[in-house]
Amino acid sequence: MNKFYITTPIYYVNAKPHIGHAYTTIAADVLARFYRQQLGKENVFFLTGTDEHGQKIQKVAESAGKNPQEFTDEIVAHFKELWDKLDIKYDNFIRTTDESHKKAVQKVLQTLYDNGAIYKGEYEGLYCIGCEQFKNESDLVDGKCPDHNIVPELIKEESYLLKLTELQPELIKKIESDEFKLTPEKYKKEILSFLKNQTLRDVSISRKNVSWGIPLPFDPTHTTYVWADAFLNYLTGLDWDGNEKKMPKFWPADVQLIGKDILRVHATIWPAMLMHLGVELPKILFTHGHILSGGKKMSKTLGNAILIDEMLEIFGTDGTRYLLLSAGTFGEDVDATMERLVEKYNADLANGLGNLVSRTLKLSEKISIKIGTENHGLYTEDIVNNPEIGKAIDFVWNNIKNLNKYIEDNKPWELAKTDTIKFEDVMNKLVHGLYDISEALMPFMPETSEKIKKALETKESVALFPRIK
Ligand SMILES: [Zn+2]
Structure with missing residues (x-):
């Protein structure tokens, strides 16, 4: 290997950063620093950032009495402040509200539309605003999204769709052969069994009544669905302008770190967009588990949440970095x-x-x-x-x-x-x-x-x- 490009997910800015964000970002920072030691500083690129569009942001901003941009600016400042406290040395911090990002996303959407990968249709599905994602019946527990404990809304609206079904066999091949490597192994198995047991439906990539988003260049009455906007950060964060014939030198990503709650979209929609563009897939998608506390998901009501600020106060920067990463096997759920x-x-x-x-x-x-x-x-x-x-x-x-x-x-x-x-x-x-x-x-x-x-x-x-x- 002569270069190393690592990304964290871009974090959704509906609230201030918490221990989970810190966990992923410290891990990415450690790997980036490790490779800077091995390969030299100039051959490593570490990208993190924030995902700032969508209905949920629009709503929380409204209820805070702010316009969305004002609201996201404030939350972004909290993220950056935390990364400074944790000694995170990223090479770029991408925001999906950056003008250059928005322009590149529009360019890509136009390309996908022109080559027939995106078409106009109607989408009907159960939408969880917490996930900003359409859910399958089989994803729900007692009719509710298990991650957000809310009943998803049945939405039927005009929408632009990205073709996924036709790519399914090729995607399975790329995952099976590790050309697009999902790791740890159990997540590869999970995704392959998902892909082999059901047909991947073409996915909605636009919303008609959400103003806080990037307008589709070929139909400005629609804005981009958050995921299609968000994924492209991994490329625009390298100053990519959306031209698939001129890829940045750090692409493909060597490691993309994600939490397990966003595995499925990263293992389906994201590679599909790249395949439609004829662009190489990331080499490794590394999924890590959650940090539990006393065997349970951290929550305010249980009172078992460990606050990252509290950790910093007690253990200092390096103590916090060390303790989070050594709390359990990276990849598995860890209990702290x-x-x-x-x-x-x-x-x-x-x-x-x-x-x-x-x-x-x-x-x-x-x-x-x-x-x-x-x-x-x-x-x-x-x-x-x-x-x-x-x-x-x-x-x-x-x-x-x-x-x-x-x-x-x-x-x-x-x-x-x-x-x-x-x-x-x-x-x-x-x-x-x-x-x-x-x-x-x-x-x-x-x-x-x-x-x-x-x-x-x-x-x-x-x-x-x-x-x-
Ligand atoms: Zn949800």
Whole structure:
């Protein structure tokens, strides 16, 4: 691989960001930083942003007494502020209200209309405003959308439709062959079984009575349905102007991170749009699970929600980044409680890493060791070629454990008095080992990584993660 392009979903701005948004975005940031280390900064592109159109936004803005643009500007500011607090280094933040995005979307819709992929028809279906999506009967539980617990509205209106049915066999092939790789494996199975068991209906891509959206260039009485608008951000975020003959150098995306609630649309409508345009599909669509608390979905009524601001206050930026990503296997649902997060913080950060750093620094006061600036490359070939967040974290923490054990086994504070040659040898290993760990920690905990490196140079003590009582 010589370039790496990673995206998060663009987040819907009907409310302020929460822990789920933070989870996906931190993961993307870690992978982007990892690849910047491996491939060089100029060969990595990390895109995030916000999805700002649609009926739901129009309604919440109205009820807040604001016009939609004013409303979305305010929410976007909250997202950006949170990304700063979490040390997220994105290369671009795309907003679907950006003029250049809107223009490119219109250009694409015109192309799809001209080549017959979009046609005028009538759409009848059950519309969940929470999802901004038409639902199948089989998606509903007791007649309600299970994600929003509301009865979808039966809508029958004139609409423009995107052809999906005719692409179904080809889409199945691309997923089966991993040309369009859905991972983890269970999501590939889920989508394939969905695609093989029912006919994909052509999908509505426009709404007639929603003004807060992008007008269709060939019929301005319609605006684009939010998904068709939103998906194209993955391309317009690279400054793409909608010309399918001139693709950006970072395309196709190497990894698109999404939560499981938006898997199906990402695995059907999105590739279909690209296939109609004759554009390459993203290489990997990586789906992760939800963060639960005490085994349940977080909710205000249950009082089990973990607030991202609270985490930042208690654990700091790097502590929060580490704890969210190490709370469980990335990809699966993870279960977190404040109590367990505090335990893990104390065990891994205050004790494990904190002890290693303070002991190594204290002992190295007695000696002068030069650390080369060459890349020590702690990670194994396997992780470099196929990075998995969980595997990389385990790897670093095993190194921390081993180095702590090395200190216990060799008791350098005794060697300093009895055997200076062996002492120097042990310290050399210790200091270089810690330097390597600080490098390997960089994608996860950028600030801590810098602090450790600096402390090794200056030999000044450094406060990293004070114990929480
Ligand atoms: Zn819903």
